[in-house]
Amino acid sequence: xxxxxxxxxxxxxxxxxxxxxxxxxxxxxxxxxxxxxxxxxxxxxxxxxxxxxxxxxxxxxxxxxxxxxxx
Numbered sequence: 001x002x003x004x005x006x007x008x009x010x011x012x013x014x015x016x017x018x019x020x021x022x023x024x025x026x027x028x029x030x031x032x033x034x035x036x037x038x039x040x041x042x043x044x045x046x047x048x049x050x051x052x053x054x055x056x057x058x059x060x061x062x063x064x065x066x067x068x069x070x071x
Contacts, residue, residue, distance in 0.1 A: 020059050021050065027058035031066065 022030070028038040031047075039056070041047040048062045 020061065021052075021057035022060060024056050024058070027063055030060075030063060 024035050024038060027047075028035045031038065033041075038047060042049045042056060047058070047066065049056045049058050051057070
């Protein structure tokens with residue numbers, strides 16, 4: 001019976017849609033800067049972000065555009 005439950009739960013997570021929003025830590029690693037530097041850039045309006053409750057979240061598509069602007 002456990003194998004059936006495990007199979008069903010694994011199927012559930014396989015179909016999970018990956019979120020477009022990432023945390024400050026992941027966005028900072030993606031951009032190659034520190035988390036504090038990223039927060040400063042957000043405060044200055046240089047990096048777009050979205051607030052969910054008290055947390056900053058970053059859209060992958062928006063922060064990847066920052067690389068395109070430099071070229």
